[in-house]
Amino acid sequence: xxxxxxxxxxxxxxxxxxxxxxxxxxxxxxxxxxxxxxxxxxxxxxxxxxxxxxxxxxxxxxxxxxxxxxxxxxxxxxxxxxxxxxxxxxxxxxxxxxxxxxxxxxxxxxxxxxxxxxxxxxxxxxxxxxxxxxxxxxxxxxxxxxxxxxxxxxxxxxxxxxxxxxxxxxxxxxxxxxxxxxxxxxxxxxxxxxxxxxxxxxxxxxxxxxxxxxxxxxxxxxxxxxxxxxxxxxxxxxxxxxxx
Numbered sequence: 001x002x003x004x005x006x007x008x009x010x011x012x013x014x015x016x017x018x019x020x021x022x023x024x025x026x027x028x029x030x031x032x033x034x035x036x037x038x039x040x041x042x043x044x045x046x047x048x049x050x051x052x053x054x055x056x057x058x059x060x061x062x063x064x065x066x067x068x069x070x071x072x073x074x075x076x077x078x079x080x081x082x083x084x085x086x087x088x089x090x091x092x093x094x095x096x097x098x099x100x101x102x103x104x105x106x107x108x109x110x111x112x113x114x115x116x117x118x119x120x121x122x123x124x125x126x127x128x129x130x131x132x133x134x135x136x137x138x139x140x141x142x143x144x145x146x147x148x149x150x151x152x153x154x155x156x157x158x159x160x161x162x163x164x165x166x167x168x169x170x171x172x173x174x175x176x177x178x179x180x181x182x183x184x185x186x187x188x189x190x191x192x193x194x195x196x197x198x199x200x201x202x203x204x205x206x207x208x209x210x211x212x213x214x215x216x217x218x219x220x221x222x223x224x225x226x227x228x229x230x231x232x233x234x235x236x237x238x239x240x241x242x243x244x
Contacts (some may be wrong), residue, residue: 050086054095057083061098070109073117076102077130084136089143096140097158100165103137107168107176116177118169121192122185131192134169135199141165142200142208170197 060079080099083092109115120130141162148155148162172178172189197205 053082053086054092057095061095061102070106070112070115071102072114073106073119074114076106076117077120077126077133080133080137081129084133087140089140093144096144097161100137100141100161104161104164104168107174110176113177116175118175118189119177121189122177131195135196138166138169138196138200139203142203142205145208146211169193170200 057079060075076099080103083095083099086092087096089096103117106115106117113119120126123130145159145162148159150156150159168174170193172186172193175189176182178186178189
């Protein structure tokens with residue numbers, strides 16, 4: 001039979017154990033609460049940041065109407081970085097379309113080197129960032145081409161847009177920056193185009209072209225083994241669309 005002192009000691013030890021376990025449970029609850037609060041705050045901050053960035057992008061393109069002064073290539077580059085930072089293909093499809101149109105519009109400018117988007121490839125500070133950016137943009141163009149349906153009028157226009165992007169930045173022949181004195185830049189620019197094509201091919205560009213060629217015969221033709229994919233724009237649906 002336990003004595004009174006032994007019983008009291010056992011009760012005290014049991015109470016101490018229970019108190020210790022309760023403290024551990026409370027600490028675990030507090031830690032979990034801190035983690036949950038941190039995740040919530042992080043989510044709210046990211047959401048607010050993404051919302052602000054998208055608002056800034058929308059304001060940029062809203063001001064970029066046909067009658068306004070053409071934006072510099074650097075401005076387009078900066079807004080493209082922001083769009084790519086928050087980009088979600090379903091949520092930002094219209095913003096991406098506007099970005100592509102803005103880029104192509106800059107490439108059509110006459111005698112305005114600072115407007116040509118491709119001019120940033122000549123900047124020592126921005127060359128690598130520009131190459132990374134155009135690779136991302138062109139691959140998103142491919143992603144859209146996988147989803148678009150040519151029998152839908154709006155989709156057919158977008159197909160033309162994204163094919164134009166791909167044609168423009170995988171071939172230097174239309175780059176106005178290479179005219180006249182800029183001809184000396186052609187070898188370097190051709191090398192950049194080859195780099196871009198290599199990146200696209202690694203990610204499945206050829207399968208995208210095969211799908212496009214199935215929809216629009218003549219868009220892609222097969223060349224030599226060393227150059228398995230070659231654009232054949234002359235008799236393609238793409239060329240017909242651009243002429244209308």
